[in-house]
Amino acid sequence: MNKTFKIYAVIFIVVMVILALLEVNKKETTDWRKNFDVNKKTPFGLFVFNNEVKDLFKNNLKKIEQTPYDYYNQHPKKPHNILVIESDIDEESWRKILDEVSKGSDAMLIVNDIPREISDSIGYYDSDISFKEENVLKLTDKQYQNDFIKLDKFPSGRGFTFIKPQVEVLGKTIEKDNGDQANFIKVKFGKGNIYVHSEPLFLTNYYLLKPGNIKYTQDVFSYLQDKETLWFVESNTKTSRFFMRFILSNPALKYAWWLFLGGLVLFIFFNAKRKQRIVPIIEPLKNTSVDFVKSIGNLYLQEGDFHDMMAKKAQYFLHKIRLDLLIDTQNLDEDFIKKLQLKTGKPIEMIQEAVSLIKKAQDPYSHVMKEDLAALNTILDEIIK
Template identity: 25%
Template sequence: MRSKYFFFTAVVVILLGLLIYLISSNGGRTYTWNEHYKELSKGPYGLAVVFQLLKTQAKTEKFTLLKKRVQKALPTEPTEKSNYVFVGAGQFLDSADVQTLLTFVYNGNDAFIATQVLPFRLMAKLYPKTCKEDKWENLNYYQDRGVEANFLHPDLRQKKPFDFTYRTTDPDSIYDWHFFDRGYFCDDPDGFVALGQLNGSKTNFVRIRYGIGHFYLHSNPLFFTNLFMINQRGKQYAEAALGHLPAGPVYWDCTSKVNRAVAENMNADGQGRRRRDFNRPSPLSYILSQPPLAWAWYTLLGTTLLYFLVRIKRRQRIIPVLPTNKNNSLAFIRTIGRLYFLQNNHRQLVLQKMKLFLQFVRDRYKIQTRELQEEFVDQLSVKSEIKVERIQKILDLYRAIDFSPEIQERILADFHQQIESFYKNCK
């Protein structure tokens, strides 16, 4: 029974997994409008086009997809000048990741990071202390349906700005377009250098020197998604932005991505200003933002639900083991027989011994004892292998005693011997 439950549970888990897969992949026929920024996704907000563009420009042998954390996969001193690229809604870097990336850039390499939430640990190291704002906070944003973007360098600046319009299933939705506050800019040579703007006034693309390398920070990763890259103008903008990186190997970071809410919560923790905000998603958002962790979470929920469904099913109570029935009538007859023997009541003692004999025949040979006639004698003789004459003698003595009011001790002894001889020799 238990093996059947396990089999049933395994089948349902597999079906549940297939259902989740079909829902998440939309059957391979339609695309989700979520901003997931997946490298191989061809959906509107995937990165398949820009990913393939960089891969082609860097050549296959010089393009590396970081499948482990930055601290373990990014070389701090590559053999030639290289580039680190990250595009996502939010970025999570722990202290070891930050130190690895800083060393990578300090040694003469470049990093391009396009995200709505720059990691606080990284910006605490990059942001110059001499600027007007005494510490780094977060990127600012304003809400609108669409935005115009352009570059500041004369060779890249377009007479007609690049248009970016947010699209989703809701035609009335607006979008948060992020930019760098003016207070983050100052005359410090090691500070931010503006490279691009939104609507002609809000800086969204900057460069900052670190060591002998550079960080290129872009506040609108949406610009690099497939929705805009399939358009000639959108592709032109992405090529110009990424063109700030020098030629060389590319290290694409796909492990540091988290959604915007999780990244903002992490920054709030790092800045020591985390507050209870019921509008923020729970920490479970990070798990759900990572496909392997999300699958593990859904599988855990599914198996837990199935376990409870199986356990709450009505279970039959334990059936107690009943003792075997005891035939107390024989013990009673023996007790009465001893009582008659002590009272010298020979006739009643013979009758009791006859009851024991007939009970023995019924139990052992399954023969009816209501009528002790010739048929009974023949059946008993065949089954017990005792001669008919000896059985008939027992019955004759019994009938004689039954009709006599009193019997002598000699007759009792003879009847007893005949009975005991039957017990000893019967089969």
């Protein structure tokens, strides 16, 4: 055993002893992370809701440990209820849920956020509506006026804006200093209905165990019809089969394990560095793509065909808008300008100027100058960066 190895071993042992002492003397702390895990008894887990949910749905509830996409491909269903609570669901599964709703099912989505293209098709935008540390959740129906929940621990402050006329507001976030903001909505979609609640905290252990809060939860779910309910809990209930799960689930063992791996990597690195042979320098292959682009650019500049370059720039920009932002570019009218401004967040004046230059580029009889090309290039790059 050489001297270097002994030094590393001593350092490792000393650090391990220090970590062990810190772990022994560590005070128990509350985990306030918003995990929404049905097996967690932490404040923001769903353990209590998971135990009471069958009674809430009169034993007519079924937990599905698959993604909606996989489940519905294997099990065609008659109209039913769909429940999703803050789960990591892929876009294809969202589309499957919408497809089932269009056939007559009802979906209750209690989530902070869903993909923008899905929310657009439903008829609203979700965003931050509150930055207060406390607020109240209340339903708009008069028969539920006495049932509410006060959120005094880490409310998300999420809600709905830009709501289309066909969307019915069922619940709001109420604050002292600000106006009421929608947080629970209903949308008619095909033959079924979609209910979206933007604050899943009211289902967590911390709030359900407070006296009186259960009434608000019962009121929210009372909007679903009395039929079979499928609760997709795939992302929360899967148990890891990794052979290291016991070590990684224990904080003390996990830190010790990563420290051991880190020390091992450092030991190998420093020993290999001293014994490694000199690596010969190999010149990388020259990238001729830049030279090619420069040549093409110089050719256009010499020809002075600014109109053609401007048209190609406009064509590339519109293609990117269709591909990335899913906006129809056939008609560059006021509706197109409004959609582009909403999705890019750029000033409306900038969007209008860009559309004017694009129309000029598309007009084969317009007179285009070098300054027009430079202006179009600058403003389009600013919009899509």
